[in-house]
Amino acid sequence: METPNPAERLRLDVALVARALAASRTVAHRMVADGRVLVNGAVCVKPSCMVEPGWNIEIRATDTPQFVGQGGLKLQRAVEVFSLDFQGLRVIDLGASTGGFTHCVLEHGATRVWAVDVGTAQLHPSLQVDRRVVSLEGTHVKDLTLAQCGGRVAEALVADLSFISLTYVIPRIPEFLAADGFAVLLVKPQFEVGPKGLDRHGLVRKGTDQLRAITRVVDAARIAGLHPHGLTYSPLGGRGRNTEYLLYLRFAPSTRQFDPLRVVREAEGYFRGR
Incomplete structure (x- = not known):
């Protein structure tokens, strides 16, 4: 060659x-x-x-990660693929955990982030003392109020949630997102397909099941008045890991064709042999 x-x-x-x-x-x-x-x-x-x-x-040396959590690398993928701009935005981060997504949007210019998580004592110390971050630990999404988020809708919302289907969360997004805002959701097929779609290791191996998970989430988004503007796969996958997808949503319809099957096939090709 x-x-x-x-x-x-x-x-x-x-x-x-x-x-x-x-x-x-x-x-x-x-x-x-x-x-x-x-x-x-x-x-x-x-x-x-x-x-x-x-x-x-x-x-970059392997012992100096860019973000406080791997979630930041996942969201970075969406930033690049969808050309997202967080400069000057107020952002709500659902499922903040250690703060990978929060850190990523701050690095891209967000001025205020409400880091929401049902757990406690998980947010990275560097973010706990960051004046741009409001930690709402111990808060379940279903109990979240706009008053907790400064009393105003945010211009962007990101979500990295586990052990819950996004179909239960999406109906609440319009309460917190500005009409011209956008959302980026990490779709985790393992929490969307049900037990029958998982192998004994908890992995969703079939592309058809991954597509079903994505379609389920997109359908829920459309019912809530949100339209898909893009889909890509997280680069952190491969052997022993579930393939996850980043879904870009807005209230206004998109003029571009939305083809989740193509993205699932791209992911299969990318992770083949990894």
Whole structure:
């Protein structure tokens, strides 16, 4: 196979090999998925990102993650794929946990984040003392009030929830989201398909079951008046992990075709052999 030329415009995974920063494209994919690759100083989690010859590529050490939790890398994927802008926005983070999503939106310019989680003592210490963050620990989504979130709807809402179907959460989103705002939900098929869709390890292996989970969530969103504007898979998956998806929603209908089957197939191809 012809060796790629680092003086040409290349995909990020190819560029890593061409510049001798990765031994193979498989290794490059993993480095990108783990959030270790910086392009011109910014983390990129999309292997297909096109890199110009003069752009700087750095490899971040594995012991210095960009975000306080891996959730940040998942949301970073949505930021890049959907070109999301959190600059100056008020954001509600449902299922904040250690604060990966919260940290990510702050890094992208959010001015205030309400970090909601039913658990306690989970939010990273650096976020607990951040004046931009309002910690609403010990709060279940079903009990959340607008008064707790500053008494005003937010311009953006993100959610990384476990052990609950998003179909139970989505009906409440319109109460907290501005008419021109947007939401990004992490769809976890393992909490949407029911026991019959899981193998003995708790994994949703069949693409048809993953598609069913996504469709279920999208249908619930449409009933709530929210329309899908994009879908992509989380780069943190592969062997022994469930494939998760990031769903981008707005109140206004999208003019673009929404094709979840294509994204499921892309994910299958990306994680094959990993």
